[in-house]
Structure formats: C-alpha cells, structure tokens
Amino acid sequence: MFENLPEHPHIVVLTGAGVSAESGLKTFRDSGGLWEEHSIMDVATPEAWKNNPELVLRFYNDRRKQLDEVSPNPAHYALAELETKFNVHIITQNVDDLHQRAGSHNVIHLHGELRKARSERFPSLVYTLDHPEIKMGDTCQRGFQLRPHIVWFGEDVPMIQTASAIVKTADILLIVGTSLNVYPAAGLINHAPYGCRKYLIDPHETHEGSMYNLTHLKEKAGKAVPALLDKFLREFNR
Ligand code: OAD
Numbered sequence: 281m282f283e284n285l286p287e288h289p290h291i292v293v294l295t296g297a298g299v300s301a302e303s304g305l306k307t308f309r310d311s312g313g314l315w316e317e318h319s320i321m322d323v324a325t326p327e328a329w330k331n332n333p334e335l336v337l338r339f340y341n342d343r344r345k346q347l348d349e350v351s352p353n354p355a356h357y358a359l360a361e362l363e364t365k366f367n368v369h370i371i372t373q374n375v376d377d378l379h380q381r382a383g384s385h386n387v388i389h390l391h392g393e394l395r396k397a398r399s400e401r402f403p404s405l406v407y408t409l410d411h412p413e414i415k416m417g418d419t420c421q422r423g424f425q426l427r428p429h430i431v432w433f434g435e436d437v438p439m440i441q442t443a444s445a446i447v448k449t450a451d452i453l454l455i456v457g458t459s460l461n462v463y464p465a466a467g468l469i470n471h472a473p474y475g476c477r478k479y480l481i482d483p484h485e486t487h488e489g490s491m492y493n494l495t496h497l498k499e500k501a502g503k504a505v506p507a508l509l510d511k512f513l514r515e516f517n518r
Contacts, residue, residue, distance in 0.1 A: 285477065287516070288367060289451035293359055294468060295372040295379070298457020298482060302353040302502040303378055305346065309459050310484075324432050329400075333425070337414050340428040344394045345412045347376055355456065355501035356382035358509040365518040371443045373458060373465050375430055388446070390439050390465050396429035440464050447471040453478045454508065457501050460487040481505060 297307035307313045322328050323339040352360075360383035362368050370379055370387045375394045379387045399405035399420030406429055407420070418426045431437055443465075447453065453472045459482075460466040469488065472478065478494040480486065481504045488494065497504045512518070 284475070285451055289516070290449055291362060291366050291368045291452045291454065291512075292447050292450035292472070293362075293368065293370045293454040293456060294447075294458065294465070295359075295370060295374060295456045296458025296460075297374060299355050299372075299501045299505075300350075300353070300374055300376055300378050301457065302355065302500060303350045303376075305350055305376060305378075307457075307459075309461060320433055324430070325434055326432055327434075329427060329432070333427075334416060336428070337416065340394065340430065341413045343375070344409070347394060348412070350376075350378070352378045352382035353502045355505040356384070358506040360384045362509050362512065365513065366516070369446045371446065371465075371468065373462065388439050388443055390431070390437055390443060392428070392430040394428070394430070397426040398429045399424045400427045401425075437464055440468075443468055444471045448473065450476050452476065452512075454481065454505075455479065455486075455488070456481045456505060458482070458486065459484075479508060481508075 301307050308315045318339060323336050329336050356378045359370060359379065363384055363386060368386060370384055372379060372387060372389055373391050375392050377395055395409055397407050397409055397414050399422065401424035402420060402422060405420045414426050414428065420426055447468050448471050450472050453476050455469055466487065474492060476493065478491060480488055480494060480496045481499065481501050483498055483500055
C-alpha cells in the first residue's frame with residue numbers, strides 16, 4: 281500500500297495541543313481543557329482585547345509563565361531527531377516553544393508565539409520577550425500598546441499560505457495531537473497530495489473525515505512519535 285515513496289521523503293508534521301499534553305500543558309477541548317475554564321470570547325478575540333485587555337494579558341501572561349515550568353517530552357524530541365535524518369517541516373498550531381527547545385529548527389507557528397509580543401497598531405513590529413509579562417503601558421518603539429503575538433479567533437492566519445505550500449509537497453504527513461476543529465489549520469490536511477502517506481496520532485477520535493492512505497495510531501504522542509521515528513529510520517536505512 282505504501283510503495284513509491286522517494287528515497288529522501290519530505291516529512292510534514294502538523295501538531296496541536298496534544299503533542300504538548302504530556303509536558304503538562306493543557307489542551308483546549310479535552311475534558312478539563314483551557315476552553316472549559318475560559319471563554320474564547322473573553323480571552324481570544326479582538327473584541328476581548330478591546331473590552332478587557334487586562335484580562336487578555338493576564339490569560340496569556342499565565343500561559344507564558346507556565347512555559348518555564350514545563351519541558352519538551354519524548355514526542356518533541358523524536359520530531360527534532362527526525363529533522364536530523366530527513367527533510368522535515370513542522371507546522372504547529374501551538375503557541376508554546378517546546379518544539380524549538382527540543383531542537384527542531386523548521387517550525388512554523390500558525391497561531392503565533394507566546395514568547396513574542398507585537399504592536400497593536402503596527403503588526404510588523406514584533407518583539408521577543410525576555411520576561412514573562414506584557415503589561416498595560418508596555419509599548420512598541422512607536423509608542424503603541426503591545427499585545428500578545430497570538431492569532432485570535434476572527435483574525436487572519438498570516439502563515440497559512442506558506443504552510444499550505446509546504447503540505448502540498450509532503451510525501452509523508454504526520455498529524456499529531458490536534459482535534460482538527462479549528463480552520464484554516466485543520467483544512468491543511470486536505471492540501472496533501474492524494475498519495476501522500478498519512479499518520480494521525482491521537483488517542484481519541486478527531487475530525488479528520490475519511491482520508492485515503494491514513495493510519496490512525498490511537499496512542500499518546502510521547503509513545504507513538506518515537507515509535508514512528510524508529511520505523512522511518514529502519515525503513516529508509518538512516
Ligand atoms: P484541541 O484541544 O482542540 O485538541 C487536542 C487534541 O489532542 C485532542 O484531539 C486530544 O485527543 C489530543 N490529545 C490529548 N492528549 C494527547 C496526547 N498525549 N498525545 C496525542 N494527542 C493527544 O487542540 P488543538 O487541535 O491544538 O487556537 O486546537 C487548535 C486550536 O484551537 C489551538 O491552536 C487554539 C485553540 O483555540 C487559538 O487559540 C487560536
């Protein structure tokens with residue numbers, strides 16, 4: 281079933297909150313997930329920022345502080361090792377930095393990055409934070425308030441075209457720990473070539489629909505991703 285893969289396959293990985301769950305970061309929609317505790321409308325929309333910026337800042341400041349308390353897990357490390365042996369691109373919906381801290385370099389953040397802030401008036405003014413908090417009154421170099429560098433619901437996803445172009449050239453697509461509820465990110469899996477070999481790693485059912493050439497590994501990422509790495513190393517003699 282899986283013949284005709286090139287000797288040097290392009291492996292594209294789409295990750296979601298589930299890949300960081302075993303590091304101790306909550307997912308969004310599992311039982312006890314972030315969207316059970318907080319309303320999306322209150323903390324993750326442009327309207328929330330307009331109505332109650334203090335609450336929005338507190339929500340993301342708390343998330344940012346948590347990053348210092350967690351570490352990459354075996355799934356992040358296996359993906360970083362994969363990149364040392366193959367042509368790998370990671371497209372993540374996550375705003376944490378665990379892929380980079382595990383050693384991955386080719387990472388696209390579709391929904392922004394917790395460790396960055398940007399000007400609310402000039403979106404191209406983006407800053408890497410060296411402290412955990414953005415406060416009211418923290419401004420960009422042109423004097424406008426800084427906001428989290430996060431793509432909120434109702435906002436454009438600037439990296440989606442780049443991500444789509446990458447997925448279109450995938451020989452192997454790994455979909456790890458995402459419920460595939462949020463578009464346009466979830467739609468990316470349909471941009472993969474028809475014959476592309478696809479793995480879905482998620483202990484639960486997701487919204488992938490029926491896809492040709494898809495294997496659902498119903499396991500946690502921390503176990504399934506290292507096992508897939510081993511499989512690829514053997515299969516491609518790396
Ligand atoms: P979700 O919370 O919607 O889905 C997490 C998925 O991870 C679920 O399908 C779980 O079954 C799975 N999961 C849980 N533990 C796992 C484990 N150990 N190994 C593998 N899978 C596991 O999170 P996302 O799909 O990432 O956007 O959510 C997408 C977007 O919705 C987020 O980027 C965020 C959110 O609202 C914004 O805030 C813009």
